[in-house]
Amino acid sequence: MSFKQAGMTLLCVLLICTGQILFKLGSSKLSLAGGLIESARSFLNPWIISALFLYAGTTILWILVLSFTPLSLAYPLNSLAFIIVPLLGSFFLNEAFTMKTLIGGLVIIIGVCISTI
Secondary structure: OOHHHHHHHHHHHHHHHHHHHHHHHHHOOOOOOOOHHHHHHHOOOHHHHHHHHHHHHHHHHHHHHHHHOOHHHHHHHHOOHHHHHHHHHHHHHOOOOOHHHHHHHHHHHHHHHHHHO
């Protein structure tokens, strides 16, 4: 895998992980009390809107990455999100990051790597 392929793939992973944190922040602003309109409006909070735009841009970047990188090389890097998202959640949201989380994420990453070899 070239430096360009790895760099762009890792950028996609980091952007998707950031989107997950934005979705989590936005979910704390949801209100399902009240009518359908009020509930739908709560989904239009800045965190969720930001995450959706980030996901849209990242999807375009991911398609570009896949145009010159085999999926068997790009996708294993995508599994890094199973470690990065909990780490970001720990740092920004004060969520627990335990040894079980780390080991579980590593098992997923190893499994994805094995399945693509």
